[in-house]
Amino acid sequence: MSAEPTAPAPAPSDFIRDIVVGHVAEQRYAKIVTRFPPEPNGYLHIGHAKSICLNFGIAREHQGQCNLRFDDTNPVKEDVEYVDSITRDVRWLIAGWADQCLGFKPKGAHPGRTTVNGQPDYYLGPVAPDANSEAFFASDYFDQLYEYAVELIKRGKAYVCDLSAEDTEKYRGSPDAPGKDSPFRHRSVAENLDLFTRMKAGEFPDGARSLRSKIDMASPNMWLRDPLLYRIRHVAHHHAGDKWCIYPLYDYAHCLSDYLEGITHSICTLEFVDHRPLYDWVLENLGLPRALPHQYEFAKLNLAYTLVSKRKLLTLVTEKVVSGWDDPRMPTLSGLRRRGIPASALRTFVTGVGVTKFDSLTEAAVFENAVRGELNTAAQRRLAVLKPLKLVLTNLAAGETVECTATNNPQDENPTTRPIALTREVFIETDDFAEVPPPKYFRLKPGGEVRLKYACIIKCDELVKDAAGAITEIRCTAQLDTRHGQPNADKKVKGTIHWVSATNCLDAEVRLYDRLFTVAEPAAEEDFLKVVNPKSLEVVTAKLEASLATAKLDDRYQFERLGYFALDPKDSNVGSPLAGGPRLVFNRTISLKDTWAK
RNA sequence: UGCCUGAUGGUGUAAUGGUAGCACAGGUGACUUUGACUCACCUAGUCAUGGUUCGAAUCCAUGUCGGGCAGCCA
Numbered sequence: 001m002s003a004e005p006t007a008p009a010p011a012p013s014d015f016i017r018d019i020v021v022g023h024v025a026e027q028r029y030a031k032i033v034t035r036f037p038p039e040p041n042g043y044l045h046i047g048h049a050k051s052i053c054l055n056f057g058i059a060r061e062h063q064g065q066c067n068l069r070f071d072d073t074n075p076v077k078e079d080v081e082y083v084d085s086i087t088r089d090v091r092w093l094i095a096g097w098a099d100q101c102l103g104f105k106p107k108g109a110h111p112g113r114t115t116v117n118g119q120p121d122y123y124l125g126p127v128a129p130d131a132n133s134e135a136f137f138a139s140d141y142f143d144q145l146y147e148y149a150v151e152l153i154k155r156g157k158a159y160v161c162d163l164s165a166e167d168t169e170k171y172r173g174s175p176d177a178p179g180k181d182s183p184f185r186h187r188s189v190a191e192n193l194d195l196f197t198r199m200k201a202g203e204f205p206d207g208a209r210s211l212r213s214k215i216d217m218a219s220p221n222m223w224l225r226d227p228l229l230y231r232i233r234h235v236a237h238h239h240a241g242d243k244w245c246i247y248p249l250y251d252y253a254h255c256l257s258d259y260l261e262g263i264t265h266s267i268c269t270l271e272f273v274d275h276r277p278l279y280d281w282v283l284e285n286l287g288l289p290r291a292l293p294h295q296y297e298f299a300k301l302n303l304a305y306t307l308v309s310k311r312k313l314l315t316l317v318t319e320k321v322v323s324g325w326d327d328p329r330m331p332t333l334s335g336l337r338r339r340g341i342p343a344s345a346l347r348t349f350v351t352g353v354g355v356t357k358f359d360s361l362t363e364a365a366v367f368e369n370a371v372r373g374e375l376n377t378a379a380q381r382r383l384a385v386l387k388p389l390k391l392v393l394t395n396l397a398a399g400e401t402v403e404c405t406a407t408n409n410p411q412d413e414n415p416t417t418r419p420i421a422l423t424r425e426v427f428i429e430t431d432d433f434a435e436v437p438p439p440k441y442f443r444l445k446p447g448g449e450v451r452l453k454y455a456c457i458i459k460c461d462e463l464v465k466d467a468a469g470a471i472t473e474i475r476c477t478a479q480l481d482t483r484h485g486q487p488n489a490d491k492k493v494k495g496t497i498h499w500v501s502a503t504n505c506l507d508a509e510v511r512l513y514d515r516l517f518t519v520a521e522p523a524a525e526e527d528f529l530k531v532v533n534p535k536s537l538e539v540v541t542a543k544l545e546a547s548l549a550t551a552k553l554d555d556r557y558q559f560e561r562l563g564y565f566a567l568d569p570k571d572s573n574v575g576s577p578l579a580g581g582p583r584l585v586f587n588r589t590i591s592l593k594d595t596w597a598k
Numbered sequence: 599u600g601c602c603u604g605a606u607g608g609u610g611u612a613a614u615g616g617u618a619g620c621a622c623a624g625g626u627g628a629c630u631u632u633g634a635c636u637c638a639c640c641u642a643g644u645c646a647u648g649g650u651u652c653g654a655a656u657c658c659a660u661g662u663c664g665g666g667c668a669g670c671c672a
Contacts, residue, residue, distance in 0.1 A: 013612085039672050074671060165670055174668055176600040210670055220601040222668050231670040250672050274602055274667050297603090299665090304609090352621070354611050356604090359665050363609050366622050376635060411635075442633065451631055484631080496631045561632045596633045 011061055014355035016296050020058055020265055029264045029291065032064030033103070033126075035136075036090065037071040037254070040082035040238070042310040043325045043332040044089040050301040050350040052090060055267055056098040057351065065126050067103035067261055069136035073253045075237040083238070085325075087135055089333040093343050103261075104133035110140050111260045116289035123290070124260055138257045139240040145248045145256055146200065148286055149211060149229055153192045157285045158229055159185055160195040161212045168210070171217070172225050178218035179225045185214060199232055202245045206232050211246075215281060223278050227251055255279040256286075258293040266293045269300045270357060298355045304364045304520040306331045312528055321532055322516075326570075328587050329516045329536050339513065340556060340566025340589035345374035364515065371590050375556055375564040377411050383420065383453065383545045384559035385500045386510060388427035389471070393458065393478040396424040401504075405484065406454040418547055422455045422478070425502035427543045429561075432497040433474060435463065442495035444474070451496040453560060457482040498560045500543045508584035510542040511568065544584070551584060563591035 011017075020032060034055040038044065044052075059066035068090055072078050094102060103126030111122035122144045127133050152158035161184045163171060173179030187195075199209055211230035219225055229252040236242040258266045266279075276295045283292045307313060308331055316322050316330070325332050328339035336346065349370035353362050383406070396402070402422040407415045428444070437445040444450040444460050451457045457479045464473035481488045516536050522528045544559075551557065553574060557565045565586040567574065573583035 018614095037672090041672080071672065077671070168670070169668075172668060174600085177668095178600095179668085207670065222601080225668085228670055233670085247670095249670075254672085270603075271666060272672090276602095299604090352610085356611075358604060358610090360610060363623070366610065369622060372634090381632080407631095410632090440633095453631055455631090457631095482631095489631090493631090495633085498632075558632085558634085561634070563634095592632075592634050594633070 012057065012351050012354075014298075015357075016054070016265070016267060016298060016355055017058060017061070019296065020062065023264070024062055031264075032059060032062040033067070033262050033264045034059050034064065034267060035067040035069050035103075035258065035261065035263050037069045037138075037257070038086050039071045039074070039078065040086060041074075041077040041079070042082060042314070043334060044086050045308045045313070045333065046303060046306065046331045046336065046346070046350075047301045047308045048089075049093060049333065049346050050353070050355075051267070051269070052093055053347050053350045054298065054355055056094050056101055058265065058267075059101040060098045064101065064264075065103040066098070066101045067105075067126055067136050067263070069138065069257060069261065070239070071250070071254065071257070072137055072139045072237070072239055073248050073250060075233065075235050075240075075247060078238055080238050083135070085334060089337075091129075092337060093333060093346060095343060097344070097347060099129075102129050103127075103136070104129040105136050105140075107132055107134045111144050119287075119289040121289050122260055123262060125262060136257075136261060137239050138253050139237055141253070141257055141260055142240055142244055142248070144260060145253055146246075148256055149196065149248075149252075150193065151286060152213070152229070152282075153196060153211075154189055155285065156189060156214065158192070158211055158213050159187050160192050160199065160209050161185070161226075161228075162209050165207055168228075172222065173217070175220075175222060181217050182212070182226065185212075185226070196230075199230070199246050200244075202234065204232055206234055208232060213252075213278075213281070215278075221274055221277060223251070223274050224281070227278060251275055251278045252282055255282050255293065255295075259283060259288060259290070262290070263293040264291070266295045268295060268297055270297050270359070273297050297357070299357055299359050301350065301353065302359070302361045303331070303367060304361055305515040305517050305522070306364075307517065307522045307528060309523060312523070315529070316516075316532075319529065321529070328511070328568075329513050338569060339587055340564065341371055342374050342378065342556070345371045348374065361521065364520075368590055372564070372593065375558065375589065377409075379556040379558040379564050380408050381406070381410070381558050381560050382548055383498045383500055384508075384510075384548070384562065384565075385427045385429050385498065385543045386512070386540050386559075386562060387430040388500075388543050389430045389433055389474065390502060391426050391428050391458075391474045391476060391499070393422070393424050393426070394461065394475050395477050395480075396422075398424055400424060402455070402478075402480065402483070404454045420454060420545055420547070421501055421504055422452070423501040423503050426452070426499045427502050427505070428452075428474075428497055428499050432495075433460075433471070435471065443497055444476075444495070449493045451482070451493050452478075452499045453496050455483060455499070456480055456486075457491060457493050498562070500545050502543070504546050506544040506546060506548055506584065508542050508544050508548070508586055509571075510540050510565070510586045510588065512538040512540065512588045514538075542586070548584065549582065556589070557586075558592075561592065562588075564589045 036055045056066045111124040210228045212226045215224045217225045230246045234245045326334035405417045406420045432443040449459045458476040462475045482491045519531045568585040571585040
């Protein structure tokens with residue numbers, strides 16, 4: 001329908017993309033393959049969105065692939081609950097944008113044995129997501145990882161160490177002082193092989209021994225001081241079952257997982273810069289036949305007024321500061337989704353902040369701007385009154401209705417309309433009337449005139465107050481000839497306010513959210529619970545125009561002059577045949593920008 | 599007092615030896631049946647000191663300040 005498609009956004013550019021573009025130019029790889037590798041031990045948040053968009057974005061820009069891989073090497077922290085939520089969140093975020101790049105693997109598949117240049121090899125390539133496929137799991141590589149560890153031992157590059165965790169730490173030294181060799185560092189290959197086999201067989205208790213790389217205990221890089229490759233943990237694994245009692249550590253498993261999947265660019269955050277030499281060490285000391293993946297690091301996202309620490313987010317949930325991981329105030333993808341934030345707005349935002357190695361703090365306004373921008377074009381305009389004040393149009397008869405026409409979305413090229421009926425009694429926003437108006441007040445005041453949006457100009461004639469002096473009703477005259485198409489339609493007044501017919505409207509619960517914290521950097525606080533915004537949620541019973549009775553879960557609405565709203569997918573009861581009709585619960589995704597100084 | 603890494607308007611980010619640009623925020627105005635949107639204009643920056651060069655945000659040196667690293671977490 002739309003004649004001119006919006007100009008495609010310019011392809012983002014950053015130092016990592018520049019590297020990839022260079023590799024593509026020199027045809028270093030047959031295909032660009034990235035990966036998004038969360039550990040299934042918590043919910044994805046807005047910080048992950050940056051990584052997801054970077055990895056999928058790069059794959060997308062080069063007709064490549066981005067594997068979703070669960071980095072599940074620590075069974076004591078992980079659970080399938082997280083596997084499910086993470087999968088759902090990733091698919092939601094990339095839907096309609098990079099679905100074609102999402103790499104899954106056949107259900108239950110493990111790396112296959114192949115031969116490359118006469119050398120044995122393992123590889124597990126991607127397939128498109130469907131009913132018979134699933135995400136990749138590092139735990140599917142435990143067999144290969146074990147085999148590689150044996151190879152490292154045979155090459156004299158790894159040894160079984162009997163030091164306790166405490167002694168291992170002591171031997172490691174400190175950043176400004178070299179460590180010293182473990183007394184077990186020079187065990188024979190045969191003894192190491194025997195001990196490692198018995199570790200796997202379950203002969204030793206947790207922590208009794210470990211498999212360590214043999215690198216350099218005096219290295220200025222702490223991560224090269226014979227880091228552990230395997231630890232003993234007699235626990236079942238959520239994905240691998242009870243087959244193993246030794247589990248590989250991140251630095252050992254990650255680079256090899258990347259290799260097994262044919263990852264070309266392994267992108268992670270800055271705290272892993274120090275690990276990169278280890279990443280390369282493992283790969284280079286195994287004599288692998290295919291091209292090796294390489295690690296690149298970027299600065300994680302820091303957003304003002306938000307917290308992304310898993311531990312602290314969990315505290316918010318357990319202390320019931322919020323209703324759950326998907327509370328619309330949470331920075332989790334499930335929370336943002338429930339709040340009504342479109343995935344496209346999240347993508348626009350995270351790609352907009354760019355990718356650098358600078359530890360920055362992004363202002364909340366940047367995020368809010370991206371959300372409003374997206375919603376402005378997508379949202380259907382509706383009239384709703386959050387804090388109702390009754391207004392009587394004294395020159396309209398009690399049963400009389402005046403048909404008016406409202407525009408659904410003025411941003412559309414050919415906006416559609418809907419009818420709304422003006423009646424004698426309407427509700428206006430309490431804030432839109434002031435008995436004693438502040439300077440520059442455009443709205444209704446005693447004796448003043450204002451336009452009821454889509455209807456006509458009204459004049460305030462008198463106030464009705466209760467015994468306590470509170471205003472209970474405003475009585476006005478409707479100037480019906482100022483309606484659209486009427487002789488005085490062009491009459492100008494400074495203010496236009498929204499309204500809802502009092503006799504033909506819907507009640508709805510509306511949840512108004514504000515930022516969860518009162519300070520820009522809650523993470524820097526000694527006690528972040530002390531800076532929780534006590535007014536982060538306000539619940540009101542609003543009056544909605546009748547057409548909202550058929551509101552849909554997936555639709556986005558702008559309640560005019562108020563903000564963008566979406567049905568709460570959990571608590572709304574849409575289209576239910578219940579006698580009382582649907583239960584409507586709206587979340588305010590974000591308010592409209594308000595440049596009128598308060 | 600070790601190693602790694604970084605520093606460009608208020609914020610975020612471009613410019614890879616040749617005109618310091620963009621976005622957000624802020625300000626002014628236009629338009630407006632949303633104090634929204636849109637549009638126009640304005641404000642505001644290369645951490646410091648030296649050096650190389652015709653020319654430096656960019657290269658070199660030194661310094662300052664920030665972030666990361668001593669899990670059998672990822």
